[in-house]
Amino acid sequence: MRKQLKHTVDYLMKKDDRAVMLIGDISHYLLSDIQNKHPDRFYNLGICEQSLLSLSAGLASRGKIPIVHTIAPFCVERAFEQIKIDLCYQNLEVIIVSVGGSFDYASLGCTHHCYEDIAILRAIPNIEIYLPGNANEFDNLLKETYGNGKPKYFKLTADQHSQDLYVKSNEVSILKTSQNANVTVITTGHLLENFVNEDVNINLIYCPTMSTISDKSKKEIFSMCNNKHVLVFEENSIIGGLGDMVFNILSDFSKKGFPKSFQKHGIPRKFLRSYGTAAEHRKFLNLDKT
Numbered sequence: 001m002r003k004q005l006k007h008t009v010d011y012l013m014k015k016d017d018r019a020v021m022l023i024g025d026i027s028h029y030l031l032s033d034i035q036n037k038h039p040d041r042f043y044n045l046g047i048c049e050q051s052l053l054s055l056s057a058g059l060a061s062r063g064k065i066p067i068v069h070t071i072a073p074f075c076v077e078r079a080f081e082q083i084k085i086d087l088c089y090q091n092l093e094v095i096i097v098s099v100g101g102s103f104d105y106a107s108l109g110c111t112h113h114c115y116e117d118i119a120i121l122r123a124i125p126n127i128e129i130y131l132p133g134n135a136n137e138f139d140n141l142l143k144e145t146y147g148n149g150k151p152k153y154f155k156l157t158a159d160q161h162s163q164d165l166y167v168k169s170n171e172v173s174i175l176k177t178s179q180n181a182n183v184t185v186i187t188t189g190h191l192l193e194n195f196v197n198e199d200v201n202i203n204l205i206y207c208p209t210m211s212t213i214s215d216k217s218k219k220e221i222f223s224m225c226n227n228k229h230v231l232v233f234e235e236n237s238i239i240g241g242l243g244d245m246v247f248n249i250l251s252d253f254s255k256k257g258f259p260k261s262f263q264k265h266g267i268p269r270k271f272l273r274s275y276g277t278a279a280e281h282r283k284f285l286n287l288d289k290t
Contacts, residue, residue: 001156002099004135006030008142009067013038016147020059024052024070026099031069049079056094057086065147066094072101072114072155080120087151088126095142097154102235103272103281104158115267118210119240121153128152129210130169131189131236134160137167137208145169155210157235158278161193167208172217176204177224184224184259187233188242194233194289203228207242218249225250226257231265235287238266 005027013019013034020041021034028044035042045052049070056066068075075098076083087094098117105112121129128150132138138154145152167173175196184203185195192206203224207213213221225246232243243264250258265287272281282288 001132001135001138001158001160002027002030004138005069005097005156006034008139010034010037012067012143012146013041016065017041018063018065020056020064020066022052022056022066022068024049024068024074026070047074049074050082053079053082053094053096054086057082057090057092060087060092060094061090067097068094069097069099071105071112072098072117073112076114076117076120076153083121083127083151084124088124091126091149092151093147093149095146095152095154097142097156099156099158101155101157102267104278106272106276106278106281109275110271110273113272115235115237115272116240117153117155118236118242119244122211122240122245126151127211128169129155130208131155131157131210132167132208133165133189133192133206134163137165140167141169141208155189157190159190159193161190161196163192163196165206167206170209170212170214170217172209172213172220173206174204174220174224175206176202178203182229182260183231184228185231185233186221186225186242186246189235191233191235191287194287207246210242210245213245213249218252221246221249222253222256225259226253228259229261229263230259231263233287234264234266235282236266237269238264239269241266 102115234242
């Protein structure tokens with residue numbers, strides 16, 4: 001998905017001279033063409049993430065649309081106050097595109113892990129949060145929401161699913177449905193690949209938006225979860241992630257019905273201290289296809 005960032009940003013910067021790119025000293029080779037084409041709208045601020053976000057807010061307040069790109073733990077956790085006050089409190093359109101979460105940089109250890117980003121940002125008003133599952137989804141979601149005036153966060157992962165889906169912001173996609181299914185699976189991001197090709201009788205809901213969900217999609221979630229065994233799978237912290245978002249939605253319908261059971265599968269509330277690969281972490285957490 002990181003490669004798609006180059007093409008999508010190039011398209012937006014050609015189309016709209018308000019678009020400005022700011023990076024935190026990463027992706028130099030990937031983004032060199034954009035830097036060469038638009039040297040007056042491309043800034044590398046180095047490893048100064050708080051300043052990176054504050055400057056982007058200043059540019060947004062003057063009519064620009066900044067696209068900020070760096071590694072997830074540094075742009076979200078290190079610069080949390082700037083996101084909260086400079087971007088979201090002011091309700092300025094700044095687009096944050098991260099890489100490296102949740103544990104794509106597993107070999108670098110816990111300093112480069114970021115499985116809490118969704119939970120942290122979901123607690124802040126105004127920000128839109130997206131977890132695309134492949135390059136096409138990222139391209140569609142960024143182009144659809146660009147220019148809407150809202151701060152936005154896109155969490156990009158190294159792994160992708162292989163499905164060709166047209167996703168819309170604030171909506172879920174119903175990918176499998178069966179009247180006889182007793183289990184409903186809800187997932188997001190590249191973990192969709194674990195379920196789409198499985199010959200099992202389940203309902204399957206895919207949710208790339210991790211913030212506000214439309215009333216239509218809320219009703220679809222309830223309809224497919226009512227009186228079912230519900231399993232939520234995500235590569236985020238189970239505290240404040242997709243599972244909690246779905247549970248809150250179902251709670252609003254509690255007078256009309258509720259699932260038979262509800263289980264959240266994700267990253268537990270503990271540090272992943274082991275090194276290795278992202279695939280090894282998923283295997284340890286029972287988030288792989290096996």
